[in-house]
């Protein structure tokens with residue numbers, strides 16, 4: 001996707017191909033900056049502090065984090081340390097474990113002298129696969145959008161009717177290598193002339209919707225409106241949303257969906273109002289080892305993310321401000337689990353299925 005007309009990916013290499021750079025998502029939308037990761041510790045910090053975030057990008061960053069370790073020292077100990085350090089960063093997105101398991105298995109089977117090249121090659125392929133996967137999710141998701149648009153009369157004689165899509169958090173290109181998952185069909189719809197408008201939930205406490213999704217959509221010229229998370233029920237009940245589509249950090253084999261906290265109440269409100277609720281699920285986000293969403297570890301982050309907000313004041317000065325009485329205790333659950341019964345359909349790179357249909361789609 002483009003930033004100011006220049007094509008970017010959320011993670012990329014430069015120089016001789018071993019220097020790894022990411023977009024710093026902690027300063028968007030107020031500043032666009034990239035950061036170079038020099039060491040595995042840099043990669044781990046970037047994941048933990050959410051310089052990079054979003055399940056697919058966490059997996060890609062971890063893969064490059066291992067490559068950086070191999071560049072410094074390709075020994076068995078260094079490999080084990082890197083995998084342990086990166087694996088301890090964030091617990092919910094299963095893409096992290098998926099990427100580390102795969103790169104660990106590959107590298108342990110190679111002599112140390114071959115590991116650096118193999119690790120960079122692995123990370124590069126993972127990124128290319130991610131782009132292809134998301135593009136394919138976009139194609140299948142677009143098919144759903146087109147069908148809903150036809151039923152809703154979008155693009156018909158009343159030329160003012162747009163397809164109103166609601167999303168939560170940022171499952172856009174910033175959360176992946178490119179395209180995004182939930183946003184891929186939005187970008188394709190827009191590019192192909194289907195009039196689409198996105199309701200962007202702000203996504204407290206870290207504002208990935210207000211700060212990141214709104215920025216992304218704005219860069220691409222896609223009409224969007226930011227609303228508070230709590231406005232969703234009202235919009236759904238007034239017929240202002242045609243379809244909801246969100247991403248996932250981990251979807252179980254049976255189709256229970258962990259995603260950014262607030263997704264579950266959104267799914268409840270969508271169901272109560274008869275609005276289809278889709279989840280964009282790239283296969284690395286499927287945890288085939290569990291069926292029940294209650295087994296998914298839910299990350300609890302620092303309470304500061306709830307008690308303070310960051311923004312720009314009228315003079316253009318960036319500030320943190322406290323929004324609760326001083327000393328107030330806060331809890332910060334970062335994800336929730338939407339039970340499969342509330343999911344209309346899952347959009348994968350292999351096609352669309354009901355929440356119980358993942359096994360059939362992937363031959364598991």
Ligand code: MRU
Nearest residue numbers: 053054055171175181247248260
């Ligand atoms: O805490 P975050 O910002 O990493 O959470 C991100 C989400 O919940 C996304 O919806 C999910 O990772 C899917 S990204 C394609």
